[in-house]
Amino acid sequence: QVRLVESGGGLVQPGGSLRLSCAASGFTFSRYGMNWYRQVPGKERELVAFISTAGGSTSYADSVKGRFTISRDNAKNTVYLQMNRLKYEDTAVYYCNLLDSWGQGTQVTVSS
Numbered sequence: 001q002v003r004l005v006e007s008g009g010g011l012v013q014p015g016g017s018l019r020l021s022c023a024a025s026g027f028t029f030s031r032y033g034m035n036w037y038r039q040v041p042g043k044e045r046e047l048v049a050f051i052s053t054a055g056g057s058t059s060y061a062d063s064v065k066g067r068f069t070i071s072r073d074n075a076k077n078t079v080y081l082q083m084n085r086l087k088y089e090d091t092a093v094y095y096c097n098l099l100d101s102w103g104q105g106t107q108v109t110v111s112s
Contacts, residue, residue, distance in 0.1 A: 002026045002101040009094060009106030012086055020081040020106060022096030030054070030074040032099075036081045038092035038108075045095065049081060063089070086110045 008020040020036070033052045039045040049070035050059045058070050069082040079096060086108075093105040 002098060004096040004098065004101060004103035006094060006096050006103040006106040009108045011109045011111060013112050014087060014110055016086050016110070017082070017084045018086065018108060020083065020094055020108075022079045022081075022103060024077045024079065024096070024098070027098070029077040034070075034072060034079040035097040036070060036079070037095045037097050038090075039095065039105075040092045046092075048094070051079060083108070 003025045005023045006020060008018060010018060012018050031053060033050060035050050036048045037045045038048050046061060048061050048064055049068055051070045051072050052058070055072050060068060067083065067085045070079065071082070072079045081094065083090065088110050091108060091110045093107050095105045096103040
């Protein structure tokens with residue numbers, strides 16, 4: 001079955017950077033577009049970024065455009081989210097997503 005395992009979250013100061021990873025297994029990774037979502041307690045999950053099967057097409061939420069970059073390595077079955085110039089409002093649990101499958105999430109906290 002589909003398994004998605006996120007890593008790379010942590011505590012970072014405003015203006016800092018983090019790189020999230022999502023290791024995928026249980027399906028043919030290269031055949032599916034992948035998403036990163038985030039969720040703050042009490043709010044709905046927000047789509048942050050999408051990447052197409054070969055990585056040629058990406059899209060971002062307006063709130064992260066120009067700061068976050070989604071990428072993938074189909075040889076490693078892994079999708080990444082490079083987050084730069086982090087802001088307090090980026091604090092959330094970040095989830096990797098494929099269709100109706102979700103990882104366990106990784107906490108990102110932006111705080112001074």
